[in-house]
Amino acid sequence: MTQSRNVPCVLVFAGLDPSGGAGIQADIQAITAAGAHPLPIVTALTVQDNQHVHAVHPVDPAIVREQVRVLIEHGTRIGAVKIGIVGSSANAQVIADVIVQLRETYPALPVVLDPVLASGHGDLLTQGDAVQALLPLRALATLLTPNLPEASKLCNTHDLDEQAQILLQDVPHLLIKGGHGEGDQIVNRWISKETQRRWQWPRLPGEYHGSGCTLASAIAARLAMKSAIEDAIEGAQHYTQHCLEHAFAIAQGQWIPDRSKESS
Secondary structure: OOOOOOEEEEEEEEEOOOOOOOOOHHHHHHHHHOOOEEEEEEEEEEOOOOOEEEEEEEOOOHHHHHHHHHHHHHHOOOOOOEOOOOOOHHHHHEEEEEEEHHHHHHHOOOOEEHHHHHHOOOEEEEOOOOHHHHHHHHHOOOOEOEEEEHHHHHHHOOOOHHHHHOOOOOOEEEEEEEOOOOOOOOEEEEEOOOEEEEEEEEEOOEEEEEEEHHHHHHHHHHOOOOOHHHHHHHHHHHHHHHHHHHOOOOOOOEEEEEEEEEEO
16 A cells, blocks of 8 residues: 655635636646645636636635635645635625634644636636725735736736835735736746845747736745745746747637646
8 A cells, every 4th residue: 555645735716718728727737737635615606718708607605705714624734825817805705704713723824815816817806896896815925916907906006116015014025927017028026025026038039828827826836835935936947938839729719828837
């Protein structure tokens, strides 16, 4: 009989994307590639392809709560939490309650919140006011990973310094992704109250479906594996860039990142 081994687990809250490019499938693949084990909790069923979101159907919050309850009561070890689309404000509150409960057992539990307000083409992914829905989760997150449009909407300003000031009132760490910027280089900024760092990546041709999910989940997996946050952010960016460099097409529109293996 093969001796069992402990693998760090990441509790993931996200929506189901039928194209397999973003959402819960992207999270599962990125976490698995890092060497951790995903615990996927579906928050919404979406009607989308690799280009547009046509409808979002939030899962009943009671079902979201039950999905997690059985894992916790069974003693499943949880090393990190990653949150994507919540689907509704009621689901966001359930997730917040779960995090508070988990931190009674794991006080230092890292939580990566990817504040997905809309798809890359601006299609809404949460019923109601998505910014308001995320408020209870912002106060519990370890790391917030907005892109440039999301940071602007969360703060009602386009000024990066003002965004950092506002968001760091809630979270200790902030990663503002520069993929929606201009120029040949993408600049990602990690900001905390103690330090700041920038990474530059060559802008690749084409558009990609699920790059933000990939990056946030890859970070969460590394945090579950006890990497320091700077190392987790850097390693996850290398992995995500590798996924984009090897992306593939399933139809016209955005390409799907190849998350099947870690970068060498």
